[in-house]
Amino acid sequence: MTRQQRLNQLLELLSAHGSLTIGDVVGSLGVSEATARRDIGTLATQRLLVRTHGGAAALGSAFELPLKYKIARQADAKLAIAQVASEMLRAGESVAINGGTTTTEVARAIGRRPDLDADASITIVTNALNIAYEVSIRPNVAIVVPGGTARSQSYELVGPLSDGVLDRINIDTAIIGVDGISADGGLTTIHPAEAKVSADFVAAAARVMVVADATKIGQRTFARIAALEAVDVFVTDADVPEPLAGALSAAGVKVVVAPAA
Numbered sequence: 590m591t592r593q594q595r596l597n598q599l600l601e602l603l604s605a606h607g608s609l610t611i612g613d614v615v616g617s618l619g620v621s622e623a624t625a626r627r628d629i630g631t632l633a634t635q636r637l638l639v640r641t642h643g644g645a646a647a648l649g650s651a652f653e654l655p656l657k658y659k660i661a662r663q664a665d666a667k668l669a670i671a672q673v674a675s676e677m678l679r680a681g682e683s684v685a686i687n688g689g690t691t692t693t694e695v696a697r698a699i700g701r702r703p704d705l706d707a708d709a710s711i712t713i714v715t716n717a718l719n720i721a722y723e724v725s726i727r728p729n730v731a732i733v734v735p736g737g738t739a740r741s742q743s744y745e746l747v748g749p750l751s752d753g754v755l756d757r758i759n760i761d762t763a764i765i766g767v768d769g770i771s772a773d774g775g776l777t778t779i780h781p782a783e784a785k786v787s788a789d790f791v792a793a794a795a796r797v798m799v800v801a802d803a804t805k806i807g808q809r810t811f812a813r814i815a816a817l818e819a820v821d822v823f824v825t826d827a828d829v830p831e832p833l834a835g836a837l838s839a840a841g842v843k844v845v846v847a848p849a850a
Contacts, residue, residue: 590618592628595618595620595628596628596631596632598617598618599614599618599628599629599632600632600637600638602614602617602618603638603645603646603647607646607647608641608644608645608646608647609644609645610643610644611625611626611629611643611644613644614628614629614644614645629644629645632645633645663802663803663804663826665849666802666803666826666847667690667691667694667802668694669826669847669848669849670691670694670695670800670801670802670824670825670826670847671691671694671695671697671698671800672698672847673824673845673847673848674695674698674764674798674800674824675695675698675699675701675702677798677822677824677845678699678711678762680704680705680709680710680711681709681710681711682711682712682761682762683711683712683714683758683759683760683761683762684699684711684712684713684714684760684761684762684763684764685713685714685715685755685760685762685763685764685790685793685794686713686714686715686717686720686763686764687715687716687717687745687764687765687766687783687786687787687790688715688716688717688719688720688743688744688745688766688783689717689743689766689767690766691766691800691801691802692717692720692764692765692766692800693717693719693720693723695764695800696713696715696720696723696724696730697723697724699711699713699724699730700723700724700727700729700730702729705729705730706728706729707728707729709729710728710729710730710731711729711730711731712730712731712732712733713730713731713732713733714733714734714735714755714758714760714790715732715733715734716734716735716737716745716746716747716786717743717744717745717746718734718739718744718745718746719744721734733758734746735750735754735755735786736750736754737750737786738750740780740782740783743780743783745783745786746786747780747782747783747785747786748782755789755790755792755793756793758793759793759795760790760793760794760795761794761795761796762794762795762796762797762798763790763791763793763794763796763797763798764798764799764800765787765790765791765797765798765799765800765814765815766799766800766801767787767799767801767805767814768805768808768810769805769807769808769809769810770799770801770805770806770807770808770817770823770833771806771807771808771809771833772817772832772833772835772836773809774809774810774813775813775814775815775816775817775819776791776799776813776814776815776816776817776819776820777808777809777810777811777812777813777814778810778811778812778814779810779811779812780811780812781811781812783812784812784813784814787814787815788814788815791814791815791819796821796822797815797819797820797821797822798820798821798822798823798824799820799822799823799824800824800825801823801824801825802825802826802827803825803826803827805825806825806827806829806830806833807830807833816840817836817837817840817842818840818841820837820840820842821841821842821843822842822843822844822845823837823842823843823844823845824845824847825844825845825846825847826846826847826849827846828846829844
C-alpha cells in the first residue's frame with residue numbers, strides 16, 4: 590500500500606466513524622503507532638481532519654471528504670455508469686447535472702460522444718464549476734451555469750442566487766448524483782444547500798436519472814433531495830438488494846446495471 594493510499598483509507602475510516610483512536614488506525618491499516626501518528630499529523634496539517642488527544646476527529650459534523658480524495662474511489666464503476674447514462678440521452682436534449690465524481694464522469698462521457706456535433710448538441714445545465722469548466726471546450730456541448738456561491742468541498746454553486754433560474758428553462762433530463770439512496774430516505778446528500786439545488790433540478794425535469802455506485806445503495810445521509818417516486822431511472826453498477834429493490838419497483842423506477850468495465 591502506498592502512502593497516499595494509506596492516507597485515503599484513513600480518511601475513509603474517519604468518514605465512516607467520525608473519530609478514531611491511534612489504536613483504531615493501527616488495527617485497521619496494519620501500521621505502527623508512529624506511522625499512524627505521522628499520517629494523522631499530515632492530514633491535520635492539510636486541514637482534512639482535527640487532531641485529538643490519542644487520535645483524530647472528522648473535520649465538521651458532516652464528515653465530508655474533499656473531492657480530490659473521493660475521485661479515485663470506485664473509478665471503474667463510475668466510468669461504466671457514466672457511459673450507460675450518456676448513451677441514454679438524445680441529441681438536442683437539455684440535461685441538468687449536479688456536482689459529484691460520478692456526474693462529472695457522465696458529463697465527460699457526453700462530451701466524448703462521436704454522434705454529437707455543433708448542429709446536434711446537448712445542453713448541460715450544471716451548478717458544478719468543475720463540470721462547466723471542463724466540458725465548456727467541447728463543441729458538441731452547450732453549457733448553462735445558474736448563479737450561487739461556490740462550495741470548496743464539491744465545487745458546486747449553491748444558495749439564493751440560484752433561485753428562480755430553473756423556473757425559466759425546460760429540462761428534459763436531470764442526472765443526479767447522490768450520497769445515499771434508500772427505501773426510507775429516498776435520495777439524500779450530505780449538505781442541505783446542495784440538496785436544495787439538486788431538488789430544483791429534479792422538479793424542473795421531465796425525466797430524472799439517478800447515477801450512483803453500489804457504495805451509495807442503502808445509505809441515508811442528512812439532507813433529502815427527493816423521494817424515490819420522483820425518479821425514472823436508476824443507473825448503478827451492481828444488483829440492488831432488498832429493501833431498496835422492492836421500493837424502487839413500487840415507485841416505478843427502472844433499474845439499469847452498468848456492465849463491468
